Amino acid sequence: MILASSVFDFTPTAQDWLRILPELIVLGAALLVLLADLAIPAKGRGWLALVGLLGVVAAAVVTAGMWISGDGLTAFNGMIASDKAALFADLVILFAAALGLLFSPGYVERQGIRQHGEYYTLLLLAALGMMLMASAASLLIVFAGLEVLSLALYILSAFIVARPRSQEAGMKYFILSSFASAFLLYGMALTYGATGATALTAIHDFVARHAAPTGDFRPLLLAGLGLMAVGFCFKVSAVPFQAWTPDVYVGAPTSITAFMSVGTKVAAFVALARVFMVALGPVAAAWSPVLWAVAVLTMIGGNLYAVTQRDVKRMLAYSSVANAGYMLVAVVTGTQQALAALLIYLAAYATMNLGAFGVVLALERSDGLGTVLEDFNGLARRRRGLAAVLAVCLLALAGIPPTVGFAGKFAVFYAAIAGGRLELAIIGVLTSVLGMFYYLRVIWAMYFVEPQPARPAPAFVVAPAAPPASASAAASSSTGGVAVAEPRIATTVRADPAAVSVAETPHVVYPGTWLALALALIATIALGILPGALVDLATQAAQSLLR
Amino acid sequence: MTAQQLAFFVLAFVAVASALGVILFRNAVYSMLSLIVNLLSLALFFLSLQAIFVATIQVLIYAGAVMVLFLFVVTMLAPEADTNVSGSDRLRWQWVATAGLAVILAGGLILAVANGAVAQDAKAAGPNSLAAQVTKVGNVQAFGLALFHGFSFPFEVTSVLLVIAVMGAVVLSRRFSGRERE
Numbered sequence: 001m002i003l004a005s006s007v008f009d010f011t012p013t014a015q016d017w018l019r020i021l022p023e024l025i026v027l028g029a030a031l032l033v034l035l036a037d038l039a040i041p042a043k044g045r046g047w048l049a050l051v052g053l054l055g056v057v058a059a060a061v062v063t064a065g066m067w068i069s070g071d072g073l074t075a076f077n078g079m080i081a082s083d084k085a086a087l088f089a090d091l092v093i094l095f096a097a098a099l100g101l102l103f104s105p106g107y108v109e110r111q112g113i114r115q116h117g118e119y120y121t122l123l124l125l126a127a128l129g130m131m132l133m134a135s136a137a138s139l140l141i142v143f144a145g146l147e148v149l150s151l152a153l154y155i156l157s158a159f160i161v162a163r164p165r166s167q168e169a170g171m172k173y174f175i176l177s178s179f180a181s182a183f184l185l186y187g188m189a190l191t192y193g194a195t196g197a198t199a200l201t202a203i204h205d206f207v208a209r210h211a212a213p214t215g216d217f218r219p220l221l222l223a224g225l226g227l228m229a230v231g232f233c234f235k236v237s238a239v240p241f242q243a244w245t246p247d248v249y250v251g252a253p254t255s256i257t258a259f260m261s262v263g264t265k266v267a268a269f270v271a272l273a274r275v276f277m278v279a280l281g282p283v284a285a286a287w288s289p290v291l292w293a294v295a296v297l298t299m300i301g302g303n304l305y306a307v308t309q310r311d312v313k314r315m316l317a318y319s320s321v322a323n324a325g326y327m328l329v330a331v332v333t334g335t336q337q338a339l340a341a342l343l344i345y346l347a348a349y350a351t352m353n354l355g356a357f358g359v360v361l362a363l364e365r366s367d368g369l370g371t372v373l374e375d376f377n378g379l380a381r382r383r384r385g386l387a388a389v390l391a392v393c394l395l396a397l398a399g400i401p402p403t404v405g406f407a408g409k410f411a412v413f414y415a416a417i418a419g420g421r422l423e424l425a426i427i428g429v430l431t432s433v434l435g436m437f438y439y440l441r442v443i444w445a446m447y448f449v450e451p452q453p454a455r456p457a458p459a460f461v462v463a464p465a466a467p468p469a470s471a472s473a474a475a476s477s478s479t480g481g482v483a484v485a486e487p488r489i490a491t492t493v494r495a496d497p498a499a500v501s502v503a504e505t506p507h508v509v510y511p512g513t514w515l516a517l518a519l520a521l522i523a524t525i526a527l528g529i530l531p532g533a534l535v536d537l538a539t540q541a542a543q544s545l546l547r
Numbered sequence: 548m549t550a551q552q553l554a555f556f557v558l559a560f561v562a563v564a565s566a567l568g569v570i571l572f573r574n575a576v577y578s579m580l581s582l583i584v585n586l587l588s589l590a591l592f593f594l595s596l597q598a599i600f601v602a603t604i605q606v607l608i609y610a611g612a613v614m615v616l617f618l619f620v621v622t623m624l625a626p627e628a629d630t631n632v633s634g635s636d637r638l639r640w641q642w643v644a645t646a647g648l649a650v651i652l653a654g655g656l657i658l659a660v661a662n663g664a665v666a667q668d669a670k671a672a673g674p675n676s677l678a679a680q681v682t683k684v685g686n687v688q689a690f691g692l693a694l695f696h697g698f699s700f701p702f703e704v705t706s707v708l709l710v711i712a713v714m715g716a717v718v719l720s721r722r723f724s725g726r727e728r729e
Binding site: 115125159 | 707711
């Protein structure tokens with residue numbers, strides 16, 4: 001086993017710290033929020049989101065600065081990269097974190113979450129883990145970053161203590177995801193055993209020198225690849241490892257779902273690209289058939305599952321599975337162009353998915369219901385703004401020009417055809433057409449279906465007795481800047497049909513949510529009309545990673 | 548068969564048998580005990596690879612501290628000595644699928660070992676190799692130097708992980724009384 005000469009006497013320099021400055025700022029903001037939580041009185045806890053937001057914006061500014069003037073080298077003895085691919089991923093993750101923070105105060109208040117400080121701290125630490133994973137230049141950091149983000153997200157998924165579905169989501173995510181992490185770690189250990197290195201560049205050199213020329217893939221390396229593929233496919237929720245996705249996405253607080261559906265995908269896919277497309281690129285013949293099959297299964301399975309869903313939140317969860325399939329197409333193609341397409345698709349997915357989940361979040365009631373398809377009937381008349389945002393985001397997810405969703409799909413399928421994966425492009429286009437059905441169905445419901453006057457309570461309602469109106473009014477008036485004036489509707493026992501009124505709740509949408517929705521909407525449309533800048537950035541990022 | 552090979556096979560048998568015991572015993576305390584046996588046999592594996600420090604840590608932390616914690620929790624959760632897992636398996640067909648996949652995996656791994664899976668390059672010992680460093684400064688020192696120099700960054704990231712774990716324990720176990728909010 002040859003270790004880099006400096007393993008036993010490496011000392012970090014100022015340069016090392018400068019190269020991870022965005023991560024350090026996010027960590028600092030997280031710890032600051034945790035401390036500020038003690039100092040700020042309970043009323044003003046909405047300000048904690050602002051503290052976190054300032055940290056995220058500062059980190060994004062620094063990231064942009066590093067894009068322009070950074071040296072793009074690795075830091076800490078080749079552990080973590082600061083190349084443009086890392087910075088690109090950081091920016092998308094920070095965008096998701098910023099929108100997640102903007103969505104949170106109103107939603108957190110409405111759902112009765114009390115531990116605000118821990119909530120925002122964990123959200124920021126999850127973002128930190130995502131950034132670490134996306135910047136990893138060593139298998140160790142891939143795993144450490146993954147664990148940081150996963151552990152934070154397990155807790156955040158279970159954050160609504162009063163809602164059993166949230167607890168269930170946290171537990172399911174924890175057990176299944178830990179299991180997948182074990183697969184990933186085992187795969188990394190075997191890969192280390194086969195190649196003698198954990199640094200991605202050293203693994204690349206080893207397989208390029210030994211395995212690739214002879215075509216003799218050692219069984220140990222193959223086993224390692226297989227186990228790592230299982231771990232990664234679980235994290236990006238690819239079929240057949242998708243079973244956890246709908247339950248966790250539906251049960252978790254929607255602000256967290258919006259953030260993690262994007263952030264985890266970015267982190268996991270960039271890490272997947274680093275490990276498979278770049279480091280193990282020379283032995284692509286060994287792993288691409290496996291990921292080819294997974295990509296096909298994911299595109300078909302994700303879309304078929306999504307078609308059958310009645311709950312829009314659950315539909316979006318399966319849509320995230322389907323989108324993972326399109327991203328896997330880019331990974332399987334494996335060219336530099338495909339890597340750029342993957343990054344474009346990730347950025348596109350971030351904007352449109354955050355917007356779509358943001359609208360669902362704004363409509364969700366305090367009992368966690370109100371997201372079934374019937375609830376969207378005639379929404380355009382009641383909530384013109386929300387309906388418009390959701391319509392644009394769903395059109396983007398369906399891949400209709402001139403939205404960013406079209407740019408992403410076009411880039412991926414074009415790269416697949418150029419890279420000689422015509423069959424994947426064809427399957428992708430066909431399943432996208434299938435996908436249009438369930439996206440457009442929601443738009444149809446919002447704009448062309450009359451709302452039913454009084455929908456009978458769904459049989460599965462297990463809503464805890466809502467607090468009396470006076471208590472909730474007191475709660476909302478005492479939240480300071482947090483403008484949540486939601487007249488909660490007492491969902492009483494089902495035996496009394498007269499009292500069952502589950503009509504829509506005219507709760508006010510918090511200004512931060514509007515701001516976040518506006519940002520997502522502008523990004524979705526602007527990047528769709530003028531995708532040149534995004535394509536340019538993604539191409540530069542891809543060039544920094546895959547030559 | 549050399550003494551080392553003999554030791555390996557004995558240890559391997561114990562490790563696999565105790566690992567099976569962990570998942571097959573219906574009594575949780577028995578599972579715990581066979582997990583201890585499993586961890587101890589892993590420690591002996593490390594010892595046979597002359598990784599003295601890792602073997603010591605394995606015994607101290609896993610077989611010692613962590614398992615004591617496990618046993619405490621198990622016995623606390625089941626004070627009436629009723630630690631048996633009861634009820635029938637609702638997904639019996641999974642046994643068949645698992646067995647089939649396990650055979651395939653085991654076959655692949657046996658093939659890997661039989662083919663001499665580790666390339667010679669990976670084991671080559673240069674002037675900067677771990678082996679050279681161990682002979683130069685000693686086992687524990689080499690480990691410590693690598694941990695706090697070359698691998699200091701993952702080490703620091705782990706500390707973030709521990710912060711999150713502590714916060715998770717606080718968040719998920721804390722219960723609010725009615726009026727604590729304001």
